[in-house]
Amino acid sequence: MIKLTSIVIAIIGIAMLYMGGKLLLLGGSSFYVVMAIGLLLTAIALFKNKKIALSIYAILMWLVVAWTIYEVGFDKWQWIPRGDIIGLVGVWLALPWIVRPLSKAQGATKPAGFHPFLGTTVIVIIALVIGLAFYDPYPQAGKLTNKRSPVDTAVASNDWTAYGGTSNGLRFSDLKQITKDNVSNLEIAWTYHTGDLRTEKDATEYTFEATPLKVNNTVYFCTPHNEVHALNPETGELKWKYQPAKDRSYLQQHQTCRGVSYYAPEAQPASAADAPAMCRKRIFNATTDAKLIALDADSGKPCADFGENGIVDLRANMGNIRPHALMQTAAPLVAGNLVIVGGSVMDNGFNSGNPSGVIRAYDVTSGRLIWNFDPANPQQTQPLSAGQTYPQDTPVAWATLSADLKNGLVYVPFGNASPDELGNRRDANSNTEKFRDTLVALDLKTGAFKWRFQSSKNDLWDRDNPSQPSLLDIDYQGSRQPVVILPTKTGNLFVLNRLTGQAVYPVNQVDVSTTGGVQGEKFSPTQPVSALNFIPDPLKEKSMWGLTPFDQMACRIEFKSMRYDGNPWTPSTEAGTIVFPGNIGVFNWGSVAIDPERQILIASPVRLAYKYNLIKRTPETENKRLFTKDGTPYWNENFEGDYAIHIQQFASSLGIPCIAPPWGRMVGVDLTTGKTEWLRRVGTTKNLKTTFLPGRFPIGFPMGMVAHGGPLTTAGDLVFHGATADNFFRAYDINTGELLWQTELPAGGQATPATYMGADNKQYVIIAAGGHGSLGTKAGDSVVAWRLK
Numbered sequence: 001m002i003k004l005t006s007i008v009i010a011i012i013g014i015a016m017l018y019m020g021g022k023l024l025l026l027g028g029s030s031f032y033v034v035m036a037i038g039l040l041l042t043a044i045a046l047f048k049n050k051k052i053a054l055s056i057y058a059i060l061m062w063l064v065v066a067w068t069i070y071e072v073g074f075d076k077w078q079w080i081p082r083g084d085i086i087g088l089v090g091v092w093l094a095l096p097w098i099v100r101p102l103s104k105a106q107g108a109t110k111p112a113g114f115h116p117f118l119g120t121t122v123i124v125i126i127a128l129v130i131g132l133a134f135y136d137p138y139p140q141a142g143k144l145t146n147k148r149s150p151v152d153t154a155v156a157s158n159d160w161t162a163y164g165g166t167s168n169g170l171r172f173s174d175l176k177q178i179t180k181d182n183v184s185n186l187e188i189a190w191t192y193h194t195g196d197l198r199t200e201k202d203a204t205e206y207t208f209e210a211t212p213l214k215v216n217n218t219v220y221f222c223t224p225h226n227e228v229h230a231l232n233p234e235t236g237e238l239k240w241k242y243q244p245a246k247d248r249s250y251l252q253q254h255q256t257c258r259g260v261s262y263y264a265p266e267a268q269p270a271s272a273a274d275a276p277a278m279c280r281k282r283i284f285n286a287t288t289d290a291k292l293i294a295l296d297a298d299s300g301k302p303c304a305d306f307g308e309n310g311i312v313d314l315r316a317n318m319g320n321i322r323p324h325a326l327m328q329t330a331a332p333l334v335a336g337n338l339v340i341v342g343g344s345v346m347d348n349g350f351n352s353g354n355p356s357g358v359i360r361a362y363d364v365t366s367g368r369l370i371w372n373f374d375p376a377n378p379q380q381t382q383p384l385s386a387g388q389t390y391p392q393d394t395p396v397a398w399a400t401l402s403a404d405l406k407n408g409l410v411y412v413p414f415g416n417a418s419p420d421e422l423g424n425r426r427d428a429n430s431n432t433e434k435f436r437d438t439l440v441a442l443d444l445k446t447g448a449f450k451w452r453f454q455s456s457k458n459d460l461w462d463r464d465n466p467s468q469p470s471l472l473d474i475d476y477q478g479s480r481q482p483v484v485i486l487p488t489k490t491g492n493l494f495v496l497n498r499l500t501g502q503a504v505y506p507v508n509q510v511d512v513s514t515t516g517g518v519q520g521e522k523f524s525p526t527q528p529v530s531a532l533n534f535i536p537d538p539l540k541e542k543s544m545w546g547l548t549p550f551d552q553m554a555c556r557i558e559f560k561s562m563r564y565d566g567n568p569w570t571p572s573t574e575a576g577t578i579v580f581p582g583n584i585g586v587f588n589w590g591s592v593a594i595d596p597e598r599q600i601l602i603a604s605p606v607r608l609a610y611k612y613n614l615i616k617r618t619p620e621t622e623n624k625r626l627f628t629k630d631g632t633p634y635w636n637e638n639f640e641g642d643y644a645i646h647i648q649q650f651a652s653s654l655g656i657p658c659i660a661p662p663w664g665r666m667v668g669v670d671l672t673t674g675k676t677e678w679l680r681r682v683g684t685t686k687n688l689k690t691t692f693l694p695g696r697f698p699i700g701f702p703m704g705m706v707a708h709g710g711p712l713t714t715a716g717d718l719v720f721h722g723a724t725a726d727n728f729f730r731a732y733d734i735n736t737g738e739l740l741w742q743t744e745l746p747a748g749g750q751a752t753p754a755t756y757m758g759a760d761n762k763q764y765v766i767i768a769a770g771g772h773g774s775l776g777t778k779a780g781d782s783v784v785a786w787r788l789k
Helices: 002-025 031-047 052-072 076-093 096-105 116-132 431-435 549-561
Strands: 186-193 213-215 218-222 228-231 238-242 261-263 282-286 291-296 311-313 333-335 338-341 359-363 369-373 402-404 409-413 438-443 449-454 470-476 479-487 493-497 507-511 526-530 577-579 593-595 600-603 610-616 643-649 665-670 675-681 711-714 718-721 728-733 739-744 754-757 763-769 782-788
Touching: 002 031, 002 076, 002 096, 002 549, 031 052, 031 076, 031 549, 052 076, 052 096, 052 116, 076 096, 076 116, 076 549, 213 261, 213 754, 218 782, 228 282, 261 333, 291 338, 333 402, 359 409, 402 470, 431 438, 431 449, 438 479, 493 526, 593 711, 600 711, 711 754
Parallel strands: none
Antiparallel strands: 186 782, 213 218, 218 228, 228 238, 261 282, 282 291, 291 311, 333 338, 338 359, 359 369, 402 409, 409 438, 438 449, 470 479, 479 493, 507 526, 577 610, 593 600, 600 665, 610 643, 665 675, 711 718, 718 728, 728 739, 754 763, 763 782
């Protein structure tokens, strides 16, 4: 037993010396070499049956504890890779069947089974670890005390009439039947299965991200294949279903539909005889094959008077479009008598010839194009004639838009234009550059430009504005301000006057890197940073994580091998760059939730790093795949460009992020001060998909899991949130962030919930649970609603 143990320890020590030496040569920590030496000295002494081996190992354990505290303090999750193997070996060495033979070998007449130094060390460290299990230095405790006051802002009430509750995009309801005192009494009211499931022919990123509407005494939502289902709100019974033809293809970058939209005329018909037989009330669905469909809200039949038999072809005036290069993933905006759409394009498939990012407003009844806003020609809002085309390769707005109906303004969160990560062919003086990554306010009736705010300058990192803007009034620095809040991938929350575009919360210009990168690339010397932001702290070598010292060392080696300038704007390189936050962003399409009556913002910022590698193209490889395989998607190949763009999550070979948790957080912000009053981890490791287990991770360690989807707030002082990669749906106290209730969903809940009042006078909370292909959460086809028992 002793010999075998010494050989195992020697193998661990040799492996650690090899990897630790590589890290040291890159300028990294020397302590892994120290650990390796301690392991090898222990192994040699143990092999020789020397009792001193146990004392050597006890000293090593104390050195590891001291080093761990020096690097990461008392964050228990960061203790794991530094001490798990060392600790387990220490426990083994302290057991009687190791200690007693060594004592006997030293000539002891009564061999002891306990080694005082090592045994005491193990006991103390076990006690320390047990204590750490009840301590977490990361959360920020606090309490929001804002009083609730009536507001003029339109909010969701008994119905949830639009993707964000209303066209203001607040994700707030004034319902309060469910409160923090009774939320633990929620029970499932009904579960509905759509039957729309992924097949092998479908896209990898097949996701059920829809936020259901409840209006017209019906629940409406779309599925990934743009089916529209209408259900009874109290029972989940199907009323009708619209099923378009399915174009299944691996080239579809985003096979998703985040929501449908509803229209009903304000004026009521004088009599039943004056009401049209069909389509007085309409559901609009924007599809992944670039169609805008109008359906009768009562029957689900296409509205024949809209476009061509209920369909407007969004490929019109777009020129030549490659297969699956143009898509709609967001809910269209219904504002007044207009239905307004942006668009989404394939990321970096080709360097040029990518569809326009034009914003188009159609008449809700006829489908006639009323106005268009083209970033390349911002002054020309009159619809194009049939033979004209919008200029290609312009910024796109793929998120849902917002509208201030009172002031007649539409808010468009433009993102980047493809290619996202290369700018060596950009014209700095073009209109395209003026509208790249900008929030734009347009006149609702005419599409005329009002103002713009640029959230990222010369974006070379895929820093789209991915979130629906939120509109409300806040009391800030002694005055009432009409604001629009724009979450960004970088982590900024820009708070702007929504009438003028001027910053309400201060915006600072910070100096960033301007050297390096690839030949011909130019960089903005500064980038905007809002006073309210959740830009993660810069990474350091000690920020690397893993399940063992070995995968942590591998992450440290990779970290030291790539370029990282300590800020989110590190230039991409051929050798490899760490971009943090990565292109999934701190905020994404889930946006934020805001209680306008208390002026509280709830957000779930993400912390994930990515690796960007630019791969040089030559004339010979202009149209050749450089890192993807035939029969697989080719986005980021950037055919006919100067470089392909290989983007990967910065993760270990075990499929675990290389950066230490939390990867997902939740925050509560007082908008009257801009202060974050509380911060917590969200989500656990349960159901995590890894490369080292055949199934999903079975234990839910509360490390803080990535969340893809948005929160919901209510006047019951609650926050409802799914989104996390552990497939749970949770309710929190909005004042403190305390977890009040949770339940496991039948599949991944990467969606934003909604709430409504049923005809039975009961409040319901509803969420889609169908999983997310890219995150690897469990797939399904469920829509689940809860109410109080």
